[in-house]
Amino acid sequence: MSTSSQPPRLLGELKLCTEVGPFLGDTRIRLLEAIDRLGSLSQAAKSLPLSYRAAWDALDDMNNLAESPLVIRTTGGKQGGGTQLTPYGRQIVALFRAMEAEYQQTLARLQQALPKPDPAGGPAEVRDLRRLIRRLSLKSxxxxxxxxxxxxxxxxxxxxxxxxxxxxxxxxxxxxxxxxxxxxxxxxxxxxxxxxxxxxxxxxxxxxxxxxxxxxxxxxxxxxxxxxxxxxxxxxxxxxxxxxxxxxxxxxxxxxxxxxxxxxxxxxxxxxxxxxxx
Structure with a gap:
């Protein structure tokens, strides 16, 4: 019995960038969500998984580029200290997830409007878009x-x-x-x-x-x-x-x-x- 394969879906990863490089992406958002859930940077990093130092660096970058701190670190006390999201940090996470949902819906509508794939290499519009995104990704x-x-x-x-x-x-x-x-x-x-x-x-x-x-x-x-x-x-x-x-x-x-x-x-x-x- 022959089966017809479904056409590949057009999927993308939402990433918010500044002039100097990425600010927020899926990995950083999942790190913030894990911190909010676990209350510990080390446990959040392990759950992704992500090295502890890489998690530290990501938090430093986000706090430096944000208008207000996304996380706060506490030391001592009965709980032994930890890492927590600020109210502003929770708002940023919620906003990112809402934007991500809209983004995926936009990609789905875009795929419906694209011409049929060319067996030789796919739609030219998609290839041009991919090249443009790479050129706009500025890192320092x-x-x-x-x-x-x-x-x-x-x-x-x-x-x-x-x-x-x-x-x-x-x-x-x-x-x-x-x-x-x-x-x-x-x-x-x-x-x-x-x-x-x-x-x-x-x-x-x-x-x-x-x-x-x-x-x-x-x-x-x-x-x-x-x-x-x-x-x-x-x-x-x-x-x-x-x-x-x-x-x-x-x-x-x-x-x-x-x-x-x-x-x-x-x-x-x-x-x-x-x-x-x-």
């Missing part, structure tokens, strides 16, 4: 990614200094060329992405010490990941954002860095790369 190697509002601009003969407000307590300053500023069309009140490589961040623990870097962000050390030569140190900043620095293991020992210690992440204005909307 910078470990630190922030969104800020342009609150000040100072022009010079060659350089152009831009001040970004992350929130009412923190600012980041960047120095770029006048040509770059003009091509980006920077304006006061505009939203700009700031990228800082972790190797450009210096760590200081002594308050009141005079430093030459223009940017100095104080926070609390929440994680130290030691490698054979270098160590990755993550600072929790006010407002739920995080700053990552990569320094030598010798520097970690010399400074006596430990989790829970206050520290300052300092980096030059010239080390801040700016990205803006089209």
């Amino acid at each position: 190697s910078a470990r630190n990614q922030f969104i800020g509002t342009v609150v000040a601009m100072r022009t010079g003969p060659v350089d152009f200094e831009v001040s970004l407000e992350l929130d009412d307590r923190q600012q980041i300053h960047s120095v770029i060329t006048r040509e770059s500023a003009e091509s980006m069309g920077l304006q006061l009140g505009g939203e700009v992405y700031a990228l800082i490589k972790s190797h450009s961040v210096l760590l200081v623990t002594e308050a009141g010490l005079r430093l030459s870097p223009r940017n100095q962000l104080w926070g609390e050390i929440t994680r130290i990941h030691n490698g054979p030569v270098n160590s990755e140190v993550v600072l929790a900043l006010p407002g739920g954002k995080h700053l990552c620095a990569v320094i030598t293991r010798g520097s970690v020992d010399q400074l006596g860095l430990t989790e829970g210690m206050a520290a300052c992440g300092a980096f030059k204005a010239s080390a801040v790369l700016l990205c803006s909307h089209d």
Whole structure:
């Protein structure tokens, strides 16, 4: 008895991206849902499965790019601490799932409107769409990614200094060329992405010490990941954002860095790369 095979379904994965790369996707949403269900980052990571460090990094990225923290971390107490979604985080998860449902319905309607597949390689519209999506997927190697509002601009003969407000307590300053500023069309009140490589961040623990870097962000050390030569140190900043620095293991020992210690992440204005909307 012969059977006719059903045509393949047009399916897609919804992913919300910023100018500097992915912000929310299925894996991150499932991580948030698992945290909300289990109240523990380590248990949530295991349930996906996802490495603990990858889960930490994902939470840091989401909190840095979101207008409000999506998760909060608690320590101590009768329950021994844990990780919880904020009300804003729950709203984001619900919104994403609603958008995802609409997205799949749109794909189903699109498939009905497409011409019959070409045995030689499929509909040209689908191939063009796939190429376009790949071109629009912009990723950055910078470990630190922030969104800020342009609150000040100072022009010079060659350089152009831009001040970004992350929130009412923190600012980041960047120095770029006048040509770059003009091509980006920077304006006061505009939203700009700031990228800082972790190797450009210096760590200081002594308050009141005079430093030459223009940017100095104080926070609390929440994680130290030691490698054979270098160590990755993550600072929790006010407002739920995080700053990552990569320094030598010798520097970690010399400074006596430990989790829970206050520290300052300092980096030059010239080390801040700016990205803006089209």
